[in-house]
Amino acid sequence: MFSWRATTVALVVGASIQAAPAASAVGGNGATVPFVEQEAESAAHNGTKIGPDYTQASLASEASNRQAVTLDGGGEYVEFTLTRPANSIVLRYSVPDGSQGTIGVYLNGGKVNNLPVTSKYSWLNTGWIPGQKIHHFFDESRLLLGRDLQTGDRVKVQLDGGISNITVDLADFEQVAGPSTRPANSLSITDYGATPNNGSDDAEAIWQTVLAARSQGREVWIPAGTFEVNRPLAIDQVTIRGAGMWHSVLHSNNPFNNGGQVQGNIRLHDFAVVGEITERNDGQADNAYHGPLGTNSVISGLWMQHLKVGVWTMSGTTTNAVIENNRFLDLTADGLNFNGRVSDSVVRNNFLRNTGDDALAMWSLRGADVRCRFENNTIVQPNLANGIAIYGGQDITVRGNRILDTNALGSGIAISNQAFIYDGTFSPLAGTTTVADNTLIRTGAMNPNWNHPMSAIRIDSYDTEITSPVTVTGNLFQDSPYSAIQVVDGGGQGRQVRNLRVDNNRVDGVGTVVVQIETTGVGDFSNLVATRVGTAGSYNCPYPAGRPPFTINAGAGNSGWDTQWTDCGSWPPVNGGTPPTDGNLARGRATSSTGYVQVYQPSNAVDGDPNTYWESTNHAFPQSITVDLGQPRSVSRLVLKLPAHWGARTQTIAVEGSTGGAYTTLKSSAQYNFSPNTTVTFPASNQRYVRLTVTANTGWPAGQVSEFEVYSS
Structure with missing residues (x-):
C-alpha cells in the first residue's frame, strides 16, 4: 500500500544480506534460508x-x-x-x-x-x-x-x-535438492491430461485433478516441469503439492482465485508460480493466490515471481492460516497483504526481495485483522512503500524480522491508521500493537511527494488518532539514511499518538535525528541507546504549527540522543541522505573561515573528497577554519589531510573548541608535518564547534586543509 497521499501537503518540509550482530541484545535475524x-x-x-x-x-x-x-x-x-x-x-x-x-x-x-x-x-x-x-x-x-x-x-x-x-x-x-517423489496418496495432474513444457493450457486438467482429489480424499501432485494455467481456479479443502520450488512451475498470472467465502484447509506446497506481469494493474487479480483462505490453510515452499502480488486475502474470512518458507520476488505490488477479516494467522520465515509496494502488509478494510503476526521474515529492497506495513487491526505483532534498503515512500516498518479507502469500513489500531526484536538496515527514505524524510519505524495517526498501546521494543536500527523512529500524522491534521512505549532499542547510525516527531501526544522512551548520530538527538515540531509539542517521558537508560533540533522552521540537514559511516563527525557539516581564495572554500574540507581543499586568504596569517558539529559531541582526535600528490609541508596550527560561547584551547599551537596527512590528539571534551587557527605554512603562504576530520576517539 502507498503510505502517503500526494494531495495532502501536511508536514514541515526539510531538506549483501548482512549477518546479524554477534553479541547484540536487540534485533532479529529474519528468515532462515537455504x-x-x-x-x-x-x-x-x-x-x-x-x-x-x-x-x-x-x-x-x-x-x-x-x-x-x-x-x-x-x-x-x-x-x-x-x-x-x-x-x-x-x-x-x-x-x-x-x-x-x-x-x-x-x-x-x-x-x-x-x-x-x-x-x-x-x-x-x-x-x-x-x-x-x-x-x-x-x-x-x-x-x-x-x-x-x-x-x-x-x-x-x-x-x-x-x-x-x-x-x-x-x-x-x-544446493538445490532433486525433485521430490510423488506422494502415495496423490493424483497427478498428468494423469488428467496436463503436459509439461509444451506451452498448452493445463488449467482444465488441473481442475479435474482437484475435483477428483477432493472426492477421493487425496492430494493433487504437480510433477517436475512447467505447466500453463491460463485461467484462475477456485480451490477449497484441497492439498496441492509440487516436486519443489525449483522443479514444478505453474506459468500463470493468477492460478488460484477464490472470489468469495471458502471453508479452508487449502494446502499449497513446494512449487513455483511464475507470471508475465510487466505493469501494475489494480483492476486485475494478477496474484499467485487471491481471496480468502478460510480456516487452517497453509501456503509453504512457494516461489512467486513476476506477478502483481504473491498472496492477497480479501472477500471473505481467513483464520489460523500459516504462510511460511516462501520466496516472493520481483513483484509489481505487495508481497503479501492480509486485506481485512484475517485472524490468528502467522506469516513467518519468508524471503521477499524487489516488491513493488509494501513487502508485507495488513490492511484492516471491511473488517479488522485480529491477533495476526509477521515473524522472522527477511525483506530486501521493497521498491515502493514499506518493508512491513500495519494499517489498523487489533493485537498485531511484528517480531524478529530483518529489513534492508527501503526506497521511495517507504519506512522499514509502518504502524499506521491510514485507511486509503474512505467508505467507513476501516478498523483503526486497537488492542496492543507490538513491534519487537526487528533489525532494520538502511531503512527509511525521502518521500518524493514533499521531499520529506521518512524514518526506519514510523508511527502514523494518518486518519485516526492512535490511542491504543503501541510498543516498540528490542529493535536494532543500523545506518538509517534519515531518522530511526518517527511519530507523525501523515494526514497533516495533528492527530495525537498516545500510549506509545519505546524501550530497549539500539540505534547505530542515522543521517538526521534519532527521534523525529511531527504531531502531538505522549510516549515513554527508555533504554534507547544511539551512536553515530547525524545532526541531533531529536526533532519535536508538531504540524500544524501552534499545536503543543509531543511529550517525551524520558525513563532510565537513554543515551546518545539528548540534543534537540530546535528550529521548527527548517528541517535538519540530511547529510545527503546517508548516515555517518566512518565516525568522522565533521563530514558534511556547516563550515566557516576567516577567508578563502577563488573556489577553495571551507566546505571543501568536509566533503569527503581529499582532492578538494580549503585555502585561506594568502599572505595574511593567522587564518581560521571552523566546523559546526550540529550539537556538542565528545571529541579527542583530528585527522587533517592535504591532496596526496602535493609535496610535504609543515603547518603551525592551534585547535580550539566551543559549545556555543567562548572558545577554549584544546591543543596549543604546534607544528604538524603534512605528508600528506597528520593527526592531532587531545583530552576528550564535549564541543559543538571545532576551530583550527593556522599561523604558518612552509609550503604556501596560507592555511590549507583538504579534509578536516573530527573523531570522538
Whole structure:
C-alpha cells in the first residue's frame, strides 16, 4: 500500500544480506534460508562499482547494500567464490530498458552455460509519484548449474556480447535438492491430461485433478516441469503439492482465485508460480493466490515471481492460516497483504526481495485483522512503500524480522491508521500493537511527494488518532539514511499518538535525528541507546504549527540522543541522505573561515573528497577554519589531510573548541608535518564547534586543509 497521499501537503518540509550482530541484545535475524547471498561489489570483478547512493530512481539506490557492479564491455565480469556447496545460481541484475540477451556463466574458469537476462519485467512507470517516474530497475534469473560445486569453487558471470551492458547486484548460491517423489496418496495432474513444457493450457486438467482429489480424499501432485494455467481456479479443502520450488512451475498470472467465502484447509506446497506481469494493474487479480483462505490453510515452499502480488486475502474470512518458507520476488505490488477479516494467522520465515509496494502488509478494510503476526521474515529492497506495513487491526505483532534498503515512500516498518479507502469500513489500531526484536538496515527514505524524510519505524495517526498501546521494543536500527523512529500524522491534521512505549532499542547510525516527531501526544522512551548520530538527538515540531509539542517521558537508560533540533522552521540537514559511516563527525557539516581564495572554500574540507581543499586568504596569517558539529559531541582526535600528490609541508596550527560561547584551547599551537596527512590528539571534551587557527605554512603562504576530520576517539 502507498503510505502517503500526494494531495495532502501536511508536514514541515526539510531538506549483501548482512549477518546479524554477534553479541547484540536487540534485533532479529529474519528468515532462515537455504542459500548464501553474495554482493557483487565484494566479489572479484573488473567492472565499475556504483554507489552507495540513496537518491530516488538511481540504479545504485535500488541495489542491495546500495552498491552494485556495472559491466559495460566484452570480457568484463564478476567472479564469486563459494563459501558453501551449491549447484544453482540466482542472479540479481539490471539491463538497459528494451533489451534482452544472455550473460555467460563460468565455473572455475570454464564456460558452462548462458543465463537469460531481460528488461521485460523492470523499468516500471509510476506516473502518480512526483519526481522520477521510472523505477524497479532490477530483476532476477535462476539457473541450475548441472553439477555440485564445493566451497572455494569460483562462479563467474561475464559479459560475452549480445547485450550492451549489465549491472550485477548480487548472486544467491544454493544446493538445490532433486525433485521430490510423488506422494502415495496423490493424483497427478498428468494423469488428467496436463503436459509439461509444451506451452498448452493445463488449467482444465488441473481442475479435474482437484475435483477428483477432493472426492477421493487425496492430494493433487504437480510433477517436475512447467505447466500453463491460463485461467484462475477456485480451490477449497484441497492439498496441492509440487516436486519443489525449483522443479514444478505453474506459468500463470493468477492460478488460484477464490472470489468469495471458502471453508479452508487449502494446502499449497513446494512449487513455483511464475507470471508475465510487466505493469501494475489494480483492476486485475494478477496474484499467485487471491481471496480468502478460510480456516487452517497453509501456503509453504512457494516461489512467486513476476506477478502483481504473491498472496492477497480479501472477500471473505481467513483464520489460523500459516504462510511460511516462501520466496516472493520481483513483484509489481505487495508481497503479501492480509486485506481485512484475517485472524490468528502467522506469516513467518519468508524471503521477499524487489516488491513493488509494501513487502508485507495488513490492511484492516471491511473488517479488522485480529491477533495476526509477521515473524522472522527477511525483506530486501521493497521498491515502493514499506518493508512491513500495519494499517489498523487489533493485537498485531511484528517480531524478529530483518529489513534492508527501503526506497521511495517507504519506512522499514509502518504502524499506521491510514485507511486509503474512505467508505467507513476501516478498523483503526486497537488492542496492543507490538513491534519487537526487528533489525532494520538502511531503512527509511525521502518521500518524493514533499521531499520529506521518512524514518526506519514510523508511527502514523494518518486518519485516526492512535490511542491504543503501541510498543516498540528490542529493535536494532543500523545506518538509517534519515531518522530511526518517527511519530507523525501523515494526514497533516495533528492527530495525537498516545500510549506509545519505546524501550530497549539500539540505534547505530542515522543521517538526521534519532527521534523525529511531527504531531502531538505522549510516549515513554527508555533504554534507547544511539551512536553515530547525524545532526541531533531529536526533532519535536508538531504540524500544524501552534499545536503543543509531543511529550517525551524520558525513563532510565537513554543515551546518545539528548540534543534537540530546535528550529521548527527548517528541517535538519540530511547529510545527503546517508548516515555517518566512518565516525568522522565533521563530514558534511556547516563550515566557516576567516577567508578563502577563488573556489577553495571551507566546505571543501568536509566533503569527503581529499582532492578538494580549503585555502585561506594568502599572505595574511593567522587564518581560521571552523566546523559546526550540529550539537556538542565528545571529541579527542583530528585527522587533517592535504591532496596526496602535493609535496610535504609543515603547518603551525592551534585547535580550539566551543559549545556555543567562548572558545577554549584544546591543543596549543604546534607544528604538524603534512605528508600528506597528520593527526592531532587531545583530552576528550564535549564541543559543538571545532576551530583550527593556522599561523604558518612552509609550503604556501596560507592555511590549507583538504579534509578536516573530527573523531570522538
